[in-house]
Amino acid sequence: MSQVKSFLGSPAGLIACLVAASLGIYLLAFHLAHVVLIVPYLALMTCPLMHLMHRGHHHHGAHDGESREP
Numbered sequence: 001m002s003q004v005k006s007f008l009g010s011p012a013g014l015i016a017c018l019v020a021a022s023l024g025i026y027l028l029a030f031h032l033a034h035v036v037l038i039v040p041y042l043a044l045m046t047c048p049l050m051h052l053m054h055r056g057h058h059h060h061g062a063h064d065g066e067s068r069e070p
Helices: 002-009 011-030 032-053
Strands: none
Touching: 002 011, 011 032
């Protein structure tokens, strides 16, 4: 985490953030119709990504060897 903070605090990190922000503003200002068309697909793509990222986290409060009371 300290490497991320040191990068964002550096001049190169500041320039990278400014470039990303300006590209985002450009996309929203001049290509809003295209960005809005992509939003439903981005929402649909998040479902499988969430399943992939969070698989194996299905403990639901029970520890190994313990059974859950209904």
